Amino acid sequence: xxxxxxxxxxxxxxxxxxxxxxxxxxxxxxxxxxxxxxxxxxxxxxxxxxxxxxxxxxxxxxxxxxxxxxxxxxxxxxxxxxxxxxxxxxxxxxxxxxxxxxxxxxxxxxxxxxxxxxxxxxxxxxxxxxxxxxxxxxxxxxxxxxxxxxxxxxxxxxxxxxxxxxxxxxxxxxxxxxxxxxxxxxxxxxxxxxxxxxxxxxxxxxxxxxxxxxxxxxxxxxxxxxx
Numbered sequence: 371x372x373x374x375x376x377x378x379x380x381x382x383x384x385x386x387x388x389x390x391x392x393x394x395x396x397x398x399x400x401x402x403x404x405x406x407x408x409x410x411x412x413x414x415x416x417x418x419x420x421x422x423x424x425x426x427x428x429x430x431x432x433x434x435x436x437x438x439x440x441x442x443x444x445x446x447x448x449x450x451x452x453x454x455x456x457x458x459x460x461x462x463x464x465x466x467x468x469x470x471x472x473x474x475x476x477x478x479x480x481x482x483x484x485x486x487x488x489x490x491x492x493x494x495x496x497x498x499x500x501x502x503x504x505x506x507x508x509x510x511x512x513x514x515x516x517x518x519x520x521x522x523x524x525x526x527x528x529x530x531x532x533x534x535x536x537x538x539x540x541x542x543x544x545x546x547x548x549x550x551x552x553x554x555x556x557x558x559x560x561x562x563x564x565x566x567x568x569x570x571x572x573x574x575x576x577x578x579x580x581x582x583x584x585x586x587x588x589x590x591x592x593x594x595x596x597x
Contacts, residue, residue: 475542
């Protein structure tokens with residue numbers, strides 16, 4: 371206004387000022403909702419603010435935290451990825467992204483994100499600890515899949531049993547390991563064991579196509595054509 375004191379400029383300035391007051395009010399409400407653990411309300415308020423303040427890294431991190439608390443971690447990833455770009459050396463964002471991918475069962479993406487964290491700070495304790503865990507698990511899964519491609523089913527079963535020991539806390543890895551062990555048993559003509567294990571997987575994931583196919587193969591070995 372000082373540089374250009376016209377009526378139009380004044381109207382524009384007043385509009386922006388009013389909008390900024392409104393956004394500050396929404397921000398206070400969002401923080402209050404977050405503190406009261408009303409994460410759904412906090413997300414709605416943050417949606418409104420971020421529609422205007424697109425490049426605010428801290429607001430994106432807050433919304434990501436709300437998504438995690440609401441049990442929607444996959445929605446948090448895009449906010450955290452934006453925050454990682456918007457703030458320099460944002461090791462925390464890379465750590466959280468890697469952790470989410472790991473919890474969702476995507477060990478390869480988890481490994482690539484935790485490496486980004488360690489590029490920024492090779493002494494980051496949480497990232498280094500997660501990196502060791504994901505790298506070990508990733509190596510075991512790759513090795514098991516290599517055995518399957520070679521037709522070494524006993525070795526593959528042994529590797530997938532190691533996977534379950536390496537990560538007993540995140541259920542998705544145990545389910546995937548059982549699914550692949552069932553595949554190996556079916557290919558190895560161990561029909562009874564394959565049927566039992568595939569059934570276990572299908573109780574957890576009734577629409578698991580791989581387990582259905584492998585159990586079907588095992589039923590064929592047992593001449594159980596109806597099944």
